[in-house]
Each structure stands twice: as C-alpha cells, then as structure tokens.
Amino acid sequence: MPNTLPEILYEDNHILIVNKRAGDIVQGDKTGDMPLPDLLKNYLKEKYQKPGQVFLGVVHRLDRPVSGAIIFARTSKALTRLTKMVKAREIHKTYWALVNQLPTANEQKLVHFLRKNEKQNKSYVVKKESSGAKEAVLEYRLTASSRTIHLLEIDLFTGRHHQIRAQLAAIGCPIRGDVKYGEKRPNADGSICLHARKLSFSHPVTGETLNIEAKLPETPPWQHFQPL
Template identity: 60%
Template sequence: MQQSKLHSTKDNLQVLFEDNHLIVVNKRPGDIVQGDKTGDAPLSEVVKEYIAEKYNKPGAVFLGVVHRLDRPTSGIVVFARTSKALARLNKMFSERETEKIYWAIVKNTPPNTEDTLKHYLKRNPKQNKSFAHIKEVPDSKKAVLHYKILKKLDNYYLLEVILETGRHHQIRSQLSAIGCPIKGDLKYGFDRSNADGSIHLHAKKLSLVHPVQKEEITIEAPTPDDAVWNACN
C-alpha cells in the first residue's frame, strides 16, 4: 500500500529542530504519534531509535509526547527529551501559550475571504468524530479558529488556519460545518479519499518560548511532496 512508504523510520526522519531538551519533527501522513490499538510503530518510537543511534545511548531513551496530530495529517510534532522540558511544554500547550498555524486545502469556496469560526463541538467516541453545533449542547466544548484564504488553486483553495482552542478534530469539523471539508477527508464530508489515505491538513508553523533557554523559537515544516501541496508553495 502506498501509505506504508510514507511512514517515518530513524533513517528518513524529518528533524526540524533538536537540542538537549526537545526535538521537533515533520510528521508524515500515516504516522501515528503515540502507540494505539493498531499496534503500528508510533512516531515516538522512531524518534527514540533516532536519538539512541545518533547519540550512542545504550539504555532506554527518555522521550515525552507533548501533543498529537491526527494520523492522516502531516506537520510539526514536538517531543521533550527531558522531564523538565516535558513539564514546561505540557503547561505551555495546555495554557495555549504557543501559536500554531495550519494549512488546509478545501475544494468549495469558503463563505468569506477570512473569518473567525465559533462552534460547540461534541465528540462521539464510537465514531471517533466531533460534531459542530452553532449553539451549546450538552457535553460540548467551545471551539474557535481563524481562517483566511492564502491562495486560489486550479480546483482548490489553500487556507491558513490559526487555532484559538484545541479540540478533537477541530479544524476538520469546523471547516466541514461551513461546507468546506478538507481534501481527502471522507469522515468529514469530502467526496473521495486521497490515494495514500492522507488528508490535506498540515501543521505548518509553530512559535513557542523554549522551555529551558526561554528564547522564542519559530519552526516551519515543509508540506508533503504531492502535486496539490506543491502548487501551494
């Protein structure tokens, strides 16, 4: 299956930033960040192998998972290399002290050139899906994002998305709710899947204060190598 070729290994890992405290990688679509019921090798184990080999570490490698991306998406994932960095990064991410910028490709014309979307998302664990409601419903969580059209492609639109909240499948659900499901995202209403099982949602840029050195760092991740993404650059 084509998707298996995309999976990261310690030899093809796309490392965007690394020091003694953290390592930031560009996740390929198809990678899972942390182990799940599928039993597939997670990205966290690939990064551990990379560190063990590069730094000749004989024992167990410490690696903390700070946040996750959905399996079919791509882009920036941050891991902590020390427990001190993990605690500080966890606090930073949970308190929204980072700025995350995503790129999404949609087929339908968005209602506005730029806009703020506010919904209440209710998660259905059995379907592994979040449903967007205009008004608050029981067990829902408020979701806010900002989008703008960056580029009109031949058959699609490239959107920049900035999250104000971080909810389950937030971008996928909210864009679907305005009639703009992400390319390849069958779960949220796109009409066909991508051949490799990916969706065209990419964690493009991340700005944060380094958990130890206290300096602001900004990291950007190249988009996957396919015809539609390549037309965006």
C-alpha cells in the same frame, strides 16, 4: 509508513521537533505500526550511544492522516513545562488546509461548539447548551487558489478533537481527502490535506523564541502550492 526518519526541524538537549508525515502515528494503535516516538527514540539512542531507555515525551498530537510540525520533549522537565504551555495556549500553531469548496468569506473567525463521539472518533457541531459541548475557535484566511483547490491558512485558538476538520466541514468546506467529514473522495495515500505549517513558542528551558516552519508534503495536490 516505512520506518525511516521524518525531517528533523529542530533538535537540542531538551526538545525535538520533526515534520511528521501523513501516515505516521503518534501513539500505538491496532495496526501495530511503529509509533513515531519509538522511531525517534531509536534515532536518539543510536546517535548519542545512549545505554538503556531513552526518554521522549509526547507534548501534543497530530492525527494519523495529518502532516506537519510536532514537538517532543527530551527531558521530563521540558515535558512538564511544554505541557503547561500547551494548556495555557502559549504555543501558537498555524495550519494549512486544502479545500475544494471556496469559502463564502476570504477571511473569517469561526466559533462553534463541538461534542466528541467517542465510539465514532468524530466531533460534531452542536448547540452551546448541549451536554459535553466545548467551544472551538479558529480564524482562517484564503491565501491562494489553484484551479478548483483553495489554500486556507488557519490560526487555532482552542485545541479540540478534530477541531479544524469539523469546523471547516460545518461551513461547507471539508478538507480535501477527509471523507470522515464529508469530502467526497479520499486521497490515494490515505492522507487528508491538513498540514501543521508553523509553531511559535518560547523554548521551555532557555526562553529563546522559536519559530519553526515545516515544508509541505511533496504529494498531490500539495505540489500546486510548493513555491509558497
């Protein structure tokens, strides 16, 4: 991913929200690619001519192949409050996903129990009584179809590792491009068709209600749904 800035969706003295691109990493990994927080720190340092270190706290994460809205905290106070809000499920997240397989129901609440395999960096659906099992809950709605591609809008009620990816795969609808969870073909750019579309929450300092929307990637097959 080139070291260019992603689209900035919201910025003030306390928080920064950007439209993460598939391929951006939120924390450093073995690839040695520049993490998104470092890129944004450089932007803030230059824009505001800040001497020394720039603070930017990671509030939540999106997997490397996932795109969409992500929040960073510009102060330690904002980070503390936002972290508490994440744990209390006070930040409402809506995702869009593209799947090739049409779900059996147009709208459904999914409840599974997931266990993460650290070695494989993958989550599996297991029985409730299994060791390490954590409840995972989401609701999806079929909102559009274009030939053999179907757009699901997903409300997330728990924040488990690879939750949407694992739960959709469990009902026979792996996300397009997600070969890790059973999709046959990868996307050419290494992405998966999962996008953090909307964030709704109260500003951690002012209390103002924020409704943030991240536009879709301009890559196939998202272009079929660009007018939405």
